[in-house]
Amino acid sequence: MTYIEGFVVAVPAANKEAYRKHAADAAAFVKEHGVTRMVETWGDDVPDGKVTDFKGAVQAQPDEVIVFSWFEYPDRATRDACNKKMMSDPRMEAMGSSMPFDAKRMIFGGFEALLDDGRPGKPGYVDGILIAVPEANKEAYLALASKTAPMFREHGASRVVETWADDVPDGKVTDFRRAVKATDGEKVVYSWIEWPSKEARNAGWEKVMADPRMRFDMPFDGQRMIYGGFAPILDV
Structure with a gap:
């Protein structure tokens, strides 16, 4: 299944166009090295939370x-090879020196796809979500996601990815x-969740x-779930 590299970034509001241009300039570079899709979305409906939230995360x-963004790869091997090539490419240093945000507060990581329900296409709006799930509850979480994803699609979502x-x-x-105050284990x-529009x-x-059908017990601590709505600014 698809392998995901996920990012969350805090960008000065005044630097929105500079960030979009920086990402657009980087798109050809990352795709050259193996990224199959690059999506950048700008915070639009991102609430403050009592325990955790996107703002606190970064x-x-x-x-x-x-900014909630991700790269898609066909598998982890491609992602690892891509990262190795990019880090050894002399153009990487130039891009790193011109970032219109504080890279020290960017969070990133590699994720294996559990579920990908929907049709490909460019969304008009995205809900981004971060959750801490007990490792022992992985199958329970997948079972829950497999039940809820079709409901979101039934009610208008175009794609759900976990x-x-x-x-x-x-x-x-x-x-x-x-970001999600994850504990050991x-x-x-x-x-x-991708939607046609806000x-x-x-x-x-x-x-x-x-x-x-949405009434169920959650196999994770819902109080530490982070969520928000984002408007796409780049999808290549």
């Missing part, structure tokens, strides 16, 4: 916006585990929350 400042932490490093300042789930997303969530 220590966002008041003037910063959250991925499981595989190569997620600890960071010096921020990382995925700290827990793995990070990086997932997203209007479809809002209507879809209203139907999903009213659907009696």
Whole structure:
């Protein structure tokens, strides 16, 4: 199945166009080395949480916006080879020196796909989600995702993707585990829901929350789940 490299970044709101241009310039470079799809989405409906949230995950400042983005690869071997090639490419240094955000607070990692339900295409809106799930509950989580994904699709979503932490490093300042306050024995789930538009997303969530099939016990601590709505700014 598809292998995912996920990222969460805090970008100054004033640097939105500079960030989009930086990502667009990097797109050809990463695809040259093996990335099959690159998606960048800009925070639009990202709420503050009581325990965890996207802003806390990357220590966002008041003037910063959250970017939720990912690379898709056919498998981990391709991803590992891609990273090796990129790090040895002299063009990488130039791109790294011109980032319009604080890279020290960027969180990233590799994830294996658990579920990919939907049709390919460019979404008009994306819900991004991070969850800490006990490793022992992996099959229970997959079973739950396999039940809920079709419901989201029934109510308007075009694609639902669930991925499981595989190569997620600890960071010096921020990382995925700290983002969701993961404890020993827990793995990070990086997932997203693609929608045709924000209007479809809002209507879809209203139907999903009213659907009696959505009443179930969660195999994870829902209070530490991070979520938010994002508008795509690049999809190649």
